[in-house]
Amino acid sequence: MIKHEYDAVIVGAGGSGLYAALEASKTARTAVVSKLFPSRSHTGAAQGGIGAALGNVEEDKPEWHAFDTVKGGDYLVDQQAAKILAEDAVRAVYDLENRGLPFSRTDEGKIAQRRFGGHTHHFGEGPVHRSCYAADRTGHMILQTLYQQCIKNDVSFFDEFQAMDVIMDGNRVAGIVALELATGEIHLFRSKAVLFATGGFGRMFKITSNAYANTGDGPALLARAGIPLMDMEFYQFHPTGIKGMGILITEGVRGEGGILRNRSGERFMETYAPTLLDLAPRDMVSRAIMTEIAAGRGVRGDRKIDDYVMLDATHLGKETVYSKIPDIADFCKTYLAIDPAEKPMPVQPTAHYAMGGIPTTIDGVVTTGTVTYDGLYAVGECACVSVHGANRLGTNSLVDLVVFGRRAGMHIADYVKGASMPSLPEGAEEAAVKKIERLHDGSKGPHVGPFYTRMQEAMMAKVGVYRNERPMTEAVDLIRTLRDEFRAVRSEDTNKAFNSDVLGILELENLLDLSLVTAASALNRKESRGAHSREDYPERDDAGWLKHTLASLDGQDVKIDYKDVDTSIWEPKPRTY
Amino acid sequence: MKVNLEIQRFNPETDTAPHFKTYEVVVDPTDRVLDALMDIKRNTDGSLAFRRSCAHGVCGSDAMVINGTEALACKTLIQDVTTEEGATIRIEPARHMKVQRDLMVEQEGFFQNFRSVKPFFIPDDSKQKPEKEYAQSIEERAQFDDPTKCILCGACYSACPVLDKNPNFIGPAAIVQASRFVFDSRDSGLGARLEILDQPDGVWACENHFECTRVCPREIKVTKMINFTKRAIKQYRDERGEQVNDGGAQA
Ligand SMILES: Cc1cc2nc3c(=O)[nH]c(=O)nc-3n(C[C@H](O)[C@H](O)[C@H](O)COP(=O)(O)OP(=O)(O)OC[C@H]3O[C@@H](n4cnc5c(N)ncnc54)[C@H](O)[C@@H]3O)c2cc1C
Ligand code: SF4
Ligand code: FES
Helix, strand or coil: CEEEEEEEEEECCCHHHHHHHHHHCCCCCEEEEECCCHHHCHHHHCCCCEECCCCCCCCCCHHHHHHHHHHHCCCCCCHHHHHHHHHHHHHHHHHHHHCCCCCCECCCCCECEEEEEEEEECCCCEEEEEEECCCCCHHHHHHHHHHHHHHHCCCEEEECEEEEEEEEECCEEEEEEEEECCCCCEEEEEEEEEEECCCCCHHHCCCECCCCCCCCHHHHHHHHCCCCEECCCCEEEEEEEECCCCCECCCHHHHCCCEEECCCCCCCHHHHCCCCHHHCCHHHHHHHHHHHHHCCCCCCCCCCCCCCEEEECHHHHHHHHHHHCHHHHHHHHHHHCCCCCCCCEEEEEEEEEECCEEEECCCCEEECCCCEEEEEEECHHHEECCCCCCCCCCCHHHHHHHHHHHHHHHHHHHHHHHCCCCCCCCCCCHHHHHHHHHHCCCCCCCCCHHHHHHHHHHHHHHCCCEECHHHHHHHHHHHHHHHHHHCCCCCCCCCCCCCHHHHHHHHHHHHHHHHHHHHHHHHHCCCCECCEEECCCCCCCHHHHCEEEEEEEECCEEEEEEEECCCCCCCCCCCCC | CEEEEEEEECCCCCCCCCEEEEEEEECCCCCEHHHHHHHHHHHCCCCCCCCCCCCCCCCCCCEEEECCEEEEHHHCEHHHHCCCCCCEEEEECCCCCCEEECCEECCHHHHHHHHHCCCCCCCCCCCCCCCCCCCCCHHHHHHCHHHHCCCCCCHHHHHCCHHHHCCCCCCHHHHHHHHHHHCCCCCCCHHHHHHHHCCCCCHHHCCCCCHHHHHCCCCCCHHHHHHHHHHHHHHHHHHCCCCCCCCCCCC
């Protein structure tokens, strides 16, 4: 076992972790621990843009952005946090540009902006050009720019180290345990502050836009350490993933004028969202697609959940397609052998984004509202501030990364100045060491493949776009069974160094744990709100359910508690577009 | 359909030399090669080692040599390689980097070269920072669009014939990454980057084989960017009455 000591350890090198690292490392001794080489993080896959009311194309205001965020999130958003998000977005985008980010440009040489779902002017009157973009590679450019800045500022990285465990001393963090891919060694990082920025966990579903690495390690290991997770039932299905594969087709396609059509070529969004049409928020568009499919109006018309609809961009012209959405054109060519300028794209909802996660303050400090964990932080997709509420608007995650990444980094820098180095509890690494030993005990277990298939199919079919009591109960039962059976899994690779088998098994464990928390939280919430849509409770119920869920993992049980929502600015209203 | 994946295996802890192991897999012609690798790893042989993450060609994790050519396993469909039932697809690790395990290769040298070109924005310090964004026209932005696409996958580095004979060459990707800034109208760091670029093992080692351009999964015109960079360096030196440091190669 190898020991390290830092003021701050940042787990994750996507947009949020890197931004926090840039800030924290200015004054604090900071290490970034990442299971992927930083530039491989899934922030690099983000396509459509980052929202900020720059007003480069038409009038816009942060206040409208904040309102759209709250309404888009079906009023489960904490409103002061949304205000910070929208206001600070403007500074954040200029800051990224000033650090070299190559945004696309307007005719006047300003940062280009496009329309995006749910983003409006004058509190819902019509769509607004708010999404700042670099073609359809905005996330790639953000990740590159931030990593470049880390190189420039000499930030210390531990690449291909996978965090396995957090070390707590009561309610105070003391460090983490990580496994190094290259050697198979366990490393113990003792640290005053630990920030989790481990990204999403779309891999619990069968069809997803998320990377293999998106396995929710941070939230899962904190859940096992007894820290509750917030609003886990709110998982976003993006309406347009490539049929069968889940690869994302950015909402930017619809922002540029793309239209969704059913089997008879009808623009069906006219029925569901007469004002915003195809640019309605994602939860609504995904439901519209699933409703069309259920009514036999999908392209195959067989009413099965894997039927699909068409996204038509043929009227945009080659020029727009190749300059504004070149990567989409490339994906369509590679995976579908079609040119979107000539043929419509077959699409279906794809599991995309976790609104829920590790509950934090507006400075990234982990808190349940009643208990605050000193030195423990979370940002990015794995965190829940909550600025996305029950449904995130497109372009708001990238804003979240840089706005709250920065705030957490600054808070850490400040916190570690006054904090002493925590003492490590005796045998802090023992649980992790035992876990690895067990995987190598020489016995033979089942392959991991069937676990993935069973978990992902159940989560997709039973805890997907539309939900019902019975299927969700079945999903909870199945996940419990899988968690039991999982204990027999062993590493098939007997090597220590470069043993990716062990890492994959640890990831599967994380996904199983988060699937249980997600399904149980969904089963518990008896209303429909944002992305959580129950056919057996179709209405939003503010009197009973305008509250955040806090779910704690306790063996095979999930204990539910609640936290208030901050509705201090706008009164919750029915949500129509 | 059924195909055979003939995969190079090597475990430095137990093997003295690499060997090939063949796995039969059931695939759809439109599956990715990566899907087949994942199927083997999860359902047949958990000890097979390779890197992957995004699965759609944007993270740069899975550059390897597929039937003799560098490619991303996630951006190569089975039907791109073969449509024949029972065909064999040969999969080897990327070249010019030490094999760590099976298809995993040591990338530290590759990344070190990347970091050495100062791959970050260097603004003109004599000018005031703008209040909002730096102005840049659509045309200026287009000048360096191509190299911004690089995902540091290393396919070009693996395919480059110059690296066969000169392992000290910084390689195509590092130059592409430098060119992303050299041709950015907002950047003024060419001078600072010359100590690495303007060297016999820098840009001047490139012999225009075009292999990098051929294999780049992001379809970056790699060789063209290298040649543009050579020209920019030449011009920079000319303007100052200096000679380029090409070790006499271009004389
Ligand atoms: C295809 C796609 C397109 C998108 N487009 C947009 C868009 O246009 N606009 C927008 O706002 N949002 C978009 N999103 C959402 C947004 O990109 C993500 O939510 C966001 O990038 C997540 O960033 P992150 O920093 O939280 O995590 P990530 O970028 O996923 O990074 C996670 C990091 O954590 C590390 N890590 C994970 N587990 C461990 C562990 N156990 N130990 C050590 N390190 C670990 C990984 O190595 C990685 O570095 C998109 C998402 C997808 C999937
Ligand atoms: S230039 Fe192309 S081949 Fe080379 S590292 Fe970049 S993306 Fe890969
Ligand atoms: S897995 Fe990301 S490029 Fe292939």
